[in-house]
Amino acid sequence: MKRILIMDDEIEVGNFFRHLLEEKGFNIKTAVNKNEFTTLISELSFDLALIDMKLPDSNGIQLLKQLKKSQPMCKAIIMTGYSTVKTAVEALKNGANDYIEKPFDDLELLEKTLDNFLSTEYISNRTETNQLATTIGFIIGENAAMNELAKLAEKIAKKNINILIEGETGTGKDVLANFIHHISQRYNQPFIRINCGAIPETLLESELFGHEKGAFTGAVKLKKGIFEIADNGTLFLDEIGEASLGIQVQLLRVLETGEYYRVGGEAVRKTNTRIIAATNKNLVQAVEEKTFREDLLYRLDVVKLNIPPLRKRIEDLNLYLNYFLQKVNASHLTFSGESLEIMRNYMWPGNVRELFNIVKRAAALVDEGETIVTPKYLPEKLLQNNHQNEDNYQMNDEFESFITSWTKNILSLWDGHNDIELDDVLFSVKELEKQVGRSFVLKSLKNHVGDRKKTADSLNITTRQLKYLLNEKGKI
Template sequence: MKRVLVMDDEIEVGNFFRHLLEEKGFQVSIAVNKNDFTTLISELSFDLALIDLKLPDSNGIELLKLLKNSQPNCKAIIMTGYSTVKTAVEALKNGASDYIEKPFDDLDQLENTLDKHLSVETVSSQEETNQIASKLGFIIGANKEMNELAKLAEKIARKNINILIEGETGTGKEVLANFIHHASLRYNQPFIRINCGAIPETLLESELFGHEKGAFTGAVKLKKGIFEIADNGTLFLDEIGEASLGIQVQLLRVLETGEYYRVGGESVRKTNTRIIAATNRDLEKAVEEKTFREDLLYRLDVVKLNLPPLRKRKEDLELYLQYFLGKVNASHLSFSKESLEMMRTYEWPGNVRELFNIVKRAVALMDEDETTITPIYLPEKLAQNSGHQIQHHNEDDLESYLTGWTRNILSMWDRYKDIQLDDVLFSVKELEKQVGRSFVLKSLKNHVGDRKKTADSLKITTRQLKYLLNEKGKV
């Protein structure tokens, strides 16, 4: 028979859980103070502990640490009020399996949570995490930091709270957000991504909230916004630090009340969209510089996840290479020992995204009868720290890039009977980015580095120019 420990200074809470759990056939012990708690965990072995976060003579985090030191295999659920959710998340980082919010209004949900952690028949949390991650291409690997991140992400996925993902450009923030969505109770609802830096400010409001017919010139019909389409699902706001202060005010209202107006509309609309935001900027610094609202940061930063750069998880480099080769239908290829050596010494400023682009480039340049990717198919920048002298294709040469890209697309067309359309469309998007960047660089050179003149000549804003140059986090 499984044994449960309830630690709460309120007698009624202990009695409630005793009644609920003993009916299910579990043995229940009650502690109302730290002394009771330490005595019980020294005398008895428990399968699950329910620990209140706020206690008169102690706190839940302290007792959780005592429990984990004494009985590391005992699962723990922290009980908290909404105002202490951030502290409850700290408890998850310290080994808690879950947290539940007081008051316990939804008894069905409470029982489901208890059953989940007391059941022996369910698939382990780690197995579930690995299955979802593998399906979505979220590579956890052997890196300790990534494993801790994945465990925390899986724990908070089922909670209806906002999440802020921080990480350098190209680390895979969207993949992590998609993983959280699919591990959540909203997994069968929409997951929609919008890049706050890529859409002009004048259009972003309409994209997010929709507009009524005739709201502005060109609004020839009613348009639903992202918040309406993503209702009950997840909205991933990428590059949230690039949102204007005006958009930030409207986002804050939605996060506080769940209400918004369509552009040109007069009726209040409701949404139950979960927000996962991401940034490669230091938002606390942006708050100091008055470019980001502190109250919005507070609303977004209920849980903060920091995605480590690729240079700090090089032990999993080969896992990424295998995955990316499969993604471009080139699993029959492999990287030579020299190529792998070069990649391990490279610092990867563009992170996972840069690695994927290099894999696609190498595959596109290879002859059909070759099966090993040698250093000649890698950019020269990878050789700079490794001592290799290689002949290479100039990656800044637009003609060379277009030749390689065309070769890759035609290879996909000719070689494979079935191919995922997403892979083709992704390749088209990458082409659009590279061509746009090449024209920006050419214009920038013509205007001797003057970004204002460059933007004016290209009929774009300096904000769009920064985006095309992949300088979204730079001032």
């Protein structure tokens, strides 16, 4: 018999769940304070725990951490009021499997949620989710950050809350949004993408909200907007940071009330569209600079997902390459070991999108009959980066060789029994200072492609100091 723990300081809540679940054959235990909770999890094992977020002598996240430390396999659901949804999302990041909002208005949904976590099909559902992610192109792989991101995305996908995705250009924010849509309850409804930075403000307003016939010059017929077309579905607003302040005001109204007007229209229209927004900008900084509304950020940032750049998940390079080779119908190709090494050492400023373009390029250039993508089929920028890395390795070797030699020499003086000249020791220390300083300057100079101003700034020194360290004291 599966055992369930209910942690809530209101006795009525415990009685409610006891009545709801005991008739289903579950063993229910209740706790109304931290001490009772601690005692129960130390004496009994549980399959599921429902923990209230706000408690007189503790809080849900603290008890969740305590539970996960004591019984890591026990599934946990946080119970929260609407005003603490953002805190509940923090609980998801700390190991909670889900959260439910109080009061429990939809009992059918509540029972379905509990049955799901107590079902033996729960694990197989995770397998199906991973397969769906791969089909869509959302590569999870072995990277720890991507696995945590996928778990959190899966948990919040089924909630009717807005999501903000942050990440560098080309990291796959649109793919993550598509993944969330397909594992949500809206999967059979429209998923529509729009880039807020690619459309002029006047056209963007019409695209989002539609327009009436004759609303402006060229409006020869009525047009439905995306909020109308995507009703009950998902709208992905890419580069939301590029939206004008005027559009931001209208988006805020939709998020607050679910209402909007067509351009030139007077009738209030309703929408049940879920918003997933994405940006490569720092929106907090944009708020400080008065280019983004703080109240809109508050509405969008209910859940924030940060997708890491490709360079921080490079251990899954082969997975991305195999997926992209299949996508361009070139699965017969493989990248040579040398090509892979060059790609792993590249910084990927364009991220996954840049990698896809390189795969397409290689598939188009490979000679007929060849199956191996050697470095000659890679772009020059990757090869130059490889040569730069070789230079860096040489510089590192020279620096390490000097440090090793100096250390060996100074230790021999220390361990020796003969008299020494202190001036010789101090001269050697000054030589170390000089060579170390020069080495760090050369390394920074190389990183900034010879730009001395940027090099000096990065080292927090003046250009005069930089010249001195480069032994250019007499040069202008």
